Amino acid sequence: MSPFLDPAILFFVFGLLAGGLRSNLEIPPPIARFLSLYLLMALGLKGGFALAASGLTAQVSVSLLAALGLAVVVPALGYGLLRRFLNGFDAAAIAATYGSVSAVTFITAVQYLDTHAVAYGGHMAAAMALMESPAIVMAVLLANMVRQRERRAAGLAPDAAHPAPSLRHILHESFTDGAQLLLLGAMAVGIITGEAGQAAMKPFASDLFKGMLAFFLLDMGLLAARHMGDLRGKSPWLLAYALLGPLVHATLALGLAAALGLPPGNGALLMVLAASASYIAVPAVVRVAIPEANPSLYVGMSLGLTFPFNILLGIPLYVGVAQRVLS
Template sequence: MDPKLLLENLLNPPVLFFFLGILAVLLKSGLEMPDTLSKFFGMYLMFAIGFKGGFELAEAKFTSANFFTLIACSGMALLVPIYTFFILRLKLDVHNAAAIAATYGSVSAGTFVTAHAFLNNLHLEFDGFLVAGLALMESPAIIIGVAMDRIAKRNMGSEFSWKELLREAFLGGSIFLLVGSLIIGMLTGESGWNAEKPFADALFKGMLSFFLLDMGLVAAKKLKDLRTAGPFLVTFAVLVPLINASIGLGFAKVIGMTPPDAFMFMILCASASYIAVGAAMRTSVPEANPSLYLPMSLAVTFPFNVIIGIPLYWFVVQHYL
């Protein structure tokens, strides 16, 4: 990998704010992000990505490549939680294996927007259909993870509501806002984008910096919980994103994606959820230990992807696509 590319990514202001958040916790500075602002920054990013993606969809022509891209997104959303579940069952009980499999089968919008900023620095754009792919990949892993857990407990007579699970998976706040913004961007087209651009585009990088500052604070607080995860799960949290990104690259080559599209698709494949899955697992699989799946995604996979993964995946796309 080109050291210059890695350095440019590390010196990207939003990434530096991520390190600042980590440093604040390690030095016990007392810096805190109010919960309301944390939620607002996440909501803003979902709105901005969704709205811009919807505008790009309205302007784009639907092609066979777009169709196969969405099929590939669906395939990865189904494949990853299944194969990772059986790997995790080698060391873990069914509840924790199901929760972690769902975590790594779903996607991280935070990683996606950071990769988006990386492409912006290179003055490159990706296809708006990948925003639809982001929305498409978030929910199936949650359902599969809970299904794995329920299949294992089917003879225990425990009560469970599939209706509530499906509601959480498809109507959770972040996914609802993302899809809603995507649809509004499609319906309003160029006139809507021109009206919202000062807010949705000009402020994007600043909002992302605050979002990653908050993620740095949260990730650093989770570092101490990695003792619970152990070496097997820490290794899993690094290797599985690399495996999933490699599978994503294979799909991208078959479909014939452009380098920016292939890069963003690899990011989707390599990321792990820390918001939607966490909320769903707490209620649907309460036996799973949050001090395993949350630190793995937040304190290992997310920093790995932001610091090393993003420039690494771009390097691979440039040389092997």
Template sequence: MQNLLDPAILFFVFGVLAGLVRSNLEIPAAVSRFLSLYLLMALGLKGGFALAHSGFSAEVLHSLFCAVLLALAVPALGYLVLRRFLKPFDALAVASTYGSVSAVTFITAVAYLERNGLPYGGHMAAAMALMESPAIVLAVLMANHVRQGQAAGSVQFNGGGTASLSAGGWGGQGRAPGNRIGHLLHESFTDGAQLLLLGAMVVGLVSGDAGKAAMQPFSGDLFKGMLAFFMLDMGLNAARQLPQLRGQSPWVLLYAVLGPFTHAFMGLGLACLAGLPAGDAGLLMVLAGSASYIAVPAVLRYAVPEANQALYFGLSLGLTFPLNVLLGVPFYMQVAHAVLG
């Protein structure tokens, strides 16, 4: 209940309500982009400062290894489940969306830990960055595999039309498949948001305590207000995506609700095996249980045009994101601290 009374969460709820009543309240796209970049930069600095204080250790390496393992296992297992009741391209798109991570959900979890005075490792921001790209890579590889398995070279698109594709083709993109794949993989690994996060972490690591004191007004004092403003925008966007969920299969909606919790408990299991502390384990659960609504959908739109964008984007932002922000984050943290102390 305490989490629901946090100003950032209340602004998110307010944004959802404003969106549902079709208010003309709107955050300009440029402002929303600035807020997201600010939050990533501040988070990277916080992680770098913490890492400079604690140093590298076996615990850090174990956390990063668990993160990468989850980033590979979650989309692969998700695809095996989803292909039973979705078309192949839709199944791999949803699986990769849920196999990646939500930076805003992670930031909300960090704010929860700080608000409750619970310790965590700053290196978990690096774990978040490592978990974003593997799902994109797997989506591209699985999409090519599905295309090669298509019979006769005619694919039925979700929009109702057909398009002639040779094995491994790209729907008339006009570029060689290999070049297109390389371009998409390059974009996924050099995404500006990821680079900003990692760059800020390096700055924090190098500057140490002196940098922390100098940047406190920016990365500390402003953080909660900026987060609340951004959560208002997220609430408005989530409300806009809810209509996309009408008419979807109950099994798909069930996956969007139960999948994140299943993935989170996979993260908890790995955290227990690796001997991670409770704060890091909770953040690993949050990362495993989150779903991307920015990076992965942006790539899938071009890499897998056969998939229904309204499906994977609507599920991640319209259903899973609110569920995690309102209920998932406090639940994951409480479970992690109950199990690992």
């Protein structure tokens, strides 16, 4: 099936068009929240059932380590590049956004692999969970360094009245995020219950999945269309980064997958994770931890350009390249 004939993708395109036409069509926020939690729960269960069947093999460990390495390298490279034409706070926020991951992009890629009968390891859901937090921690530390440097340059003492969030607080916020906890909890349930649990949960975790994803992507299309306006008047360099950055990050992941001998399905998902950008977890933390950064940049870029690019073009591209190079 062509990706453009996939019902879930077509609903995303429909959402983009409806949003572009300024339609009053909308998915109530509580329903959108439920859909996102359902998708994460179903994905965690699928990953847990797969891990229960395969066990913790060497390939699983290598894939998780590769994901963790990318979660450090991608934001570090991004910050170094973005700092050339942005202030330190915006550079750190955008680096965190592109160093972290988009769960919806990953879930869409999993559905794409299922539709095209490409095998992959359920442990890649754990890889997604591992990749969410390192970029956030790095960005907060970088922003704190910028903040202290600016105060020293201005001859000011550290701001005792408004201290920066502690590393412990940031780690707590990152690792106890409800969505991430649900994903890991569902994965644990899948591992514990195994084949019997998979049979019992099949109507919930498998049969409903495609329809729920289509409904959620409709909402994401509407949301993405609204955020495209945030990019008006922004630097062409930022627009280029939003489109070319994912390709560079996916290429890094492909090289790592080839070096480690990962199979095509796992390599494709590693590429998707490296190429995706967070628009939920990172903004929630960054708005508190780095209030100096401009949300219209890091949210507008990730949701207005990178997310639609990956959903419509990136996922088929990454999977096709991974199958050619890693087969």
